[in-house]
Structure formats: structure tokens, C-alpha cells
Amino acid sequence: MEPLAFDYEDLHLRGDRGVFELFDLGSAGHAFRVPPRWLGALAHYKSAHYKKPEKPGELFFGVVRDPNAALYGTDRLAFRFAGSQAVRVPPGDEPLFRAYFTQVAALAGRRVV
Template sequence: MEPPACDHKVFEHDRVHMRVGHGIVELFRRNRVISSYRAPLSWLKVRAEARRGGVTRLHFGHVEDLAEPIYASTTSSRHGVVTVEIQTTDEPLYRAFFTELAHLSDRPVAS
């Protein structure tokens, strides 16, 4: 059987490295301490929270409903399992990667 089309996708930008392989998404971020997040792609939820000072926070967590979009904007104070701060000008790069993953895994993406 052939692996899913979304296998072996890699995204690297600044201090963030994400990869998808065998239906699992992994996030690695380098700050003072290297930390990671790992989940099945079908469970992935990323919520973008615009902040002051040209910063956007990406909150990674797990969906409650498998029909939820992979990526969406949020104004909620509820946070995910892992949070990554990025420059707001870089947000379209991340959104494009999550949109690609959503299309390849038949998941929706919200604005």
C-alpha cells in the first residue's frame, strides 16, 4: 500500500521545524530549551492569535471534532498544548503550510 500523499512534508523557518511523516505531525522549536509537539495529523489543531508588536502566537493542540479546521484565527484565551511566537509578517508562510496539509488530509482550513 502506498503512503498517504502528505507523508514527508517539511517546513522550516527561523527557529521552527515541522515535519509530517506516516500521518504524524511533529513540531520542534528552538528557544532556550528545545521542545516538541507530536500528534496524528487528523488530530492537529493550530489557532493563530494576533498580538501587539507584530507578533502572532500559534497555539498547537488537538481537535475535539475531526471536522474542525486544521488552522484558524482565534481571539480566545484558551491555549493549546504548545505555543510558538512568530512575526506576524511570517504568518502567511505558516498558513500556506497548514493549508497544504489540510488539502492533503481532507481537512478544512478557516481564515
């Protein structure tokens, strides 16, 4: 089976053989690896987003406290810790990340919010 890969600006995301990897080439080559069972991706848009729809939100990657939590969602309390710096994502691009993480979640037997 081919790895699930997604490229966005300086980010390269890859899910393959039971490991999710994030490479942030814009952040001094920061990398993050975790089994998809424990992966959490959080899209966060502040309430001001509704007043300024062009304002980017933040996307965090980390480890969840409970592997039954949504793999992709909006609950900060589900995180044990964040494993990367926040990535700025315009609201119009959030569906690209949601689509990718929906595929990763399906392979890991997890859900998205």
C-alpha cells in the same frame, strides 16, 4: 512521498506518514506529535495588532475537540488543549504558516480558515 517540512527560526515542522511533528529547538528541544486528523494550529492576533502592525501575533499548536474543525484557524474554542508554547510570529510571516498548513490540511482531508 516526501514529508512536508517547514523550518522557521527555531521551529521545525514535519508531516509524514500520518503524523505531524513539531520540534522547537529554542524551547529546550520541546517536541509535539499528533495525527493530523486531530491537529489544530491557531493564529491569534490581538486587536491591538491593527494599531501596531509590526507587533507579532501568537501561533499555538494543539489537539482539536472535533476532527471536522479547521486544522488551521482562529477559533480558540476548537482546542481541547494546546500542546506547545505559543510561538511569536510577525504578521508578515503568517502567510508562510498558512501555506504550509494548507498543504498539511489537504493531505489530512481537512480545511483551513
